[in-house]
Amino acid sequence: MKARDSIMYSTMIFVCVLISLMPHRVDAQTQKRQVETLAKGAEMIVVGKVAQVRSEWNKERTRIFTKVSLNVEEYVKGESSLRTLAITHPGGEIGAVGELYTHTPTFSQGEEVLVFLKKDGRNNLVVTGGNEGKLTITKNQLTGERIMMDGETLKTFTSRVKSLAIPPDVK
Numbered sequence: 001m002k003a004r005d006s007i008m009y010s011t012m013i014f015v016c017v018l019i020s021l022m023p024h025r026v027d028a029q030t031q032k033r034q035v036e037t038l039a040k041g042a043e044m045i046v047v048g049k050v051a052q053v054r055s056e057w058n059k060e061r062t063r064i065f066t067k068v069s070l071n072v073e074e075y076v077k078g079e080s081s082l083r084t085l086a087i088t089h090p091g092g093e094i095g096a097v098g099e100l101y102t103h104t105p106t107f108s109q110g111e112e113v114l115v116f117l118k119k120d121g122r123n124n125l126v127v128t129g130g131n132e133g134k135l136t137i138t139k140n141q142l143t144g145e146r147i148m149m150d151g152e153t154l155k156t157f158t159s160r161v162k163s164l165a166i167p168p169d170v171k
Helices: 002-021 028-041 154-165
Strands: 044-057 064-077 084-090 092-094 097-099 112-119 125-127 134-136
Touching: 028 112, 028 154, 044 084, 044 092, 044 154, 064 092, 064 097, 064 112, 064 154, 084 112, 112 154
Parallel strands: 084 125
Antiparallel strands: 044 064, 044 112, 064 084, 092 097, 112 125, 112 134
């Protein structure tokens, strides 16, 4: 019994050490490839501020969908005269009933975001790439400049995304 306990304890320690050695952040090359894939696959890329987040039932009352109203500041890819877009994603919460989907981004009213979008089979705008297709914009506390998650300025990031989104034969 003692030998088995010792083996279990050693195994647990080994697993903990392995987990602690795993990288906690995606390396820069992987992030760049990921953004490039998102930029090429998106029909539209926009910067905006979340105006409203509202969950509602489908007609059959079997599924919940969330509608996000986004006030558009800039079209990074795609052209439109619309200043407000409606983004739809599965899941949400209505009263005491909630429906959660993994890899589905969440939005908060007032949040500034950059989103990679495409149209689904029902002609709804949806975030492409799951959680990775929605990036929150924050402000640098010292400079007041708007920045992305890795500290890159929004202006630099959008310039890079614009160049990635253009097909090579057009450049």
